[in-house]
Amino acid sequence: MTAEQNLAALQETLPVIPAPRAIYKPCLIDGKYLHVSGHVPLRDDGTRIQGKVGVDMDADEARQIARLVGLCILSTVRAKLGTLDRVKRVIKIFGMVNATPDFDRHPHVINGCSELFAQVWGEENGIGTRSAVGMGSLPDRVPVEIEAVFELKGEDEA
């Protein structure tokens, strides 16, 4: 099964990612790496999900939102590469949770994204290194922001 076939089997919709409103690139190819900027949870209508984890939502709700952030990342990756099948593996994700000062379940939240990537690219290639941590605040008061680095397949691995 390819990554695109795995995603199709999940019957998920990839949100359309609007052009950046600030001064950055959503992603950038650097040799065999694809660097992906911090992504936030976008609804289908382009609005952002907002709220602080631990007061406006609990860890389970935030985990679902982290999965949506993962879908947003997939959308950016596919828009750049044409297909998710050009990704060889996840090198790293940095998962940021906008939480109350005593929140302690960041790994549970970010698992929402990690699980998605494992479903798409498989257990071995879809799971990389990670930190899942708590921010003091995030842009537009979003509850989760995630950035990522992927390794691309070589010419002979297509």
Added chain:
Amino acid sequence: MTAEQNLAALQETLPVIPAPRAIYKPCLIDGKYLHVSGHVPLRDDGTRIQGKVGVDMDADEARQIARLVGLCILSTVRAKLGTLDRVKRVIKIFGMVNATPDFDRHPHVINGCSELFAQVWGEENGIGTRSAVGMGSLPDRVPVEIEAVFELKGEDEA
């Protein structure tokens, strides 16, 4: 126009960056990459600008401070490489804002640095991937800290 010519046209002064007081290198060359440690806003007299964004200063003031952090990064880069012209492009910046828990304009703040890099290296090469996020606290209570990864020109691109 080269990066050095672009900077000269801006008529900005690059702060002198003192030697680290803690155990780290300000930057490090790794093959074609230049990794730059988290930089803070230093005045010309070597003192740090302090304050929490959202209470001690607003987003516009913080944006100017993020530009100053960018100038500090340029100073470190030039001290290491001899000239900003050896940088090929920005791969990534990670912009950290020391803000109140409900602050939501981190991208506006970090644009102060991103705009500077775009002025120096141009729109295509000066803008890379980015996250602009809110920290719970920062060293010496500085309002902004930014780290960066640059790609260097190859021998044949000088």
Added chain:
Amino acid sequence: MTAEQNLAALQETLPVIPAPRAIYKPCLIDGKYLHVSGHVPLRDDGTRIQGKVGVDMDADEARQIARLVGLCILSTVRAKLGTLDRVKRVIKIFGMVNATPDFDRHPHVINGCSELFAQVWGEENGIGTRSAVGMGSLPDRVPVEIEAVFELKGEDEA
């Protein structure tokens, strides 16, 4: 003196790192790089040290905890590579302190880890780039979490 000899001279015990409870790899080899996920302070019995820096502990206590996090990273590196001697140098560490909003001594805290790496790999190779910053919260309410990127020795540098 090799890194393993340096560590032996320190008479430190490396904690045993349990398998991840969440969806990530503790570390990952990518060509000449070893990426290490965010590590937290684990006691010998596998429990985590908890507390917020600035209220439950001071900067000196937190610095000792950052050293313990460094020992946990060494444990993961040795488990992956067989020996710390395969590491050429530290490229980068990202030190995260779970602190009160006005805490300002993050560099002092993270020095606990940086000093350890300098003792193990020497001043030149054990010290890399770094950011030492304050998070709003951390998993399981740990006071310190650190992630790292190392460069490995090439075949001919063994």
